[in-house]
Amino acid sequence: MNAPMDQFEKRWTAGREGFRVPYEVFTDRAYYDREQEKIFRGETWSFVGLEAELPNKGDFKATAIGDTPVIVTRDQTGQIRVFKNRCAHRGALLVRELRGNTKSFDCVYHQWSFDLTGALRGVPMRRGVRGEGGMPPEFDMANFGLDALRVEALNGVIFASFSSTVEPLLDYLGKEVVDTIKKIFNRPIRIMGDQRQYVHGNWKLYAENTRDPYHGSLLHLFHNTFGLYRATQSGVSHMDASKRHSILKVVATAVPASESEDKEVYKDVRSYNTEFHLQDPSILAGRKEFDDGSTLIINAIFPNLLLQQIANTLAVRQSVTYAPDAFEIVWTLFGYADDDEEMQMIRMKQSNLIGPAGLISMEDGEAVEIVQEAVVRDGQKTSLLAMGGGHAENVEHMITEGPIIGFWENYCRYLGIISRTAE
Incomplete structure (x- = not known):
């Protein structure tokens, strides 16, 4: 029998050690049903x-x-x-x-x-x-x-809401998200196709994953090995004013600061192995497209959208929920209508980076499922979000869990959960 929501509140805590999230949020039907009402059919876009x-x-x-x-x-x-x-x-x-x-x-x-x-x-x-x-x-x-x-x-990106009172879309998104959408959707696009990934896990685990900047330099061997993203690169982890949405951005070149620094940071990390080589390195060949020099943008928009730019790979990812332990990711890849033949081929090759079997994203679905499997009978235990200080704040680096905390603060607000301060 599902517990009433007020009983869950006792296990949501925020304190000096970090922000704690009860595992039952990923497994209990009471949470799932309430978020359908209060989030997806509530005051959101x-x-x-x-x-x-x-x-x-x-x-x-x-x-x-x-x-x-x-x-x-x-x-x-x-x-x-x-x-x-x-x-x-x-x-x-x-x-x-x-x-x-x-x-x-x-x-x-x-x-x-x-x-x-x-x-x-x-x-x-x-x-x-x-x-x-x-x-x-x-x-x-x-x-x-x-x-x-x-x-x-907004610039061809369609949002819908069940609410007649939700704030206007531009206000809901906030300036930095609006600017990011306008930057990527700066001219007519051409749809390249869809990929669909059914995940045996809770959709909020994927919401955490897409707001987690530092896992990308640990979980994903391809990222580290071939320099698409390493923790030694410059980046930012920003949120809108409400902290609902996050923008993770690598703003520097993919060249690491120094080989010695990389080796020191990753000396005990199994996903860093510079002895691997690509038989076809052209998958990493590309062009500079944006004036700000960004090589990676992961823009998570509450509650169900992720907008990405990874090198020259452009896509939106939509989360569709089915049950507390089941959701689907719908990946829609696109380019620009005025892409020349060479750029079309670049995007096609780099599309192998993402999707269910993507060279830098296949581990994410697995990460969601191994958490779901491990916590299914330990709902009263909690996870710990503390990297970067344990607070939801904008930082000029990627070693933080702040955007995840921002997501959970908004989740609690929509569902009417009051987290307590840990002693």
Whole structure:
């Protein structure tokens, strides 16, 4: 039997030793159900797609916010709309294809038909058959349209919200996140394709992972060995003013400060091995694209989006939840519409860096699963977030867990959990 939420609060602590998170947040159904209500269907903006995925009128994609299925479509006027993927008649899933183009959404169960604005346009046998049956005279099709969500987009990145009172999108994101989106989506893009990764773990473990800058130089052998990211490089770990979102950025060249410094920092780390060599080193060949010289940007946007620039690999990652111990990562890779042939090939080769089997990301899913497996019966125990001082604050380095603490502070705020100060 799940414990009431107020009993959980006793195990959330913040103190001199760091910020502690009870493991039951990753396993207990009470947390999962409450975050669906208070976060995904609450006062937040969730990523649902890119406008470039819907280039034509009538294009649609099926996705989800949390575990609520939604449809994203471009109507006949070119406007982007988002609806719950649920027929207004008997609640059937309306769209089952991942993508397509249509003039109407027709329910397979009883053939109710909705136009691209969500309005109900057709009800078979509404007047009955041979004068018998049919809908009552009071039935008004205008009252049975699809449930529409609020929609806002920034430079072609589409967000939706169930809330009518959530703050405007630009305010929700904050200036630094807005600037990052505008920087990466600075001109029309071309979708390269999707990858999907089903993970047997809790979505919040991945939210921690993407806000954890220093694991990248420890867990990922490819990062360290071939110099894409090492702890000896310059970087920043920033959050927006609310601390909901984080931006992890390597701002210096991929060349380490010195070979001797690298050897000293990584002398006891198994994931640092300069004896490895690539048979095809062209996977690391690329071009400078951005004036700020950044070689890596990991922008985690609360609650379900990660925007990445790793060398010349550009992608968005959307988290879709299924259960306390199951979620999916949907990776959508893109380039720019004006990429020349050489840049297209660079992006294609570097796409091997990411995704479920990516050379620098395949370990992340495994890391989530080994935590989930280990804590399943130890919910009352806690993790410790203390690297960098144990506080959520912006720092000009990458050896910190501050952005993770910022995530948890906001998580507690949305769910109404009050953490206590450790003695």
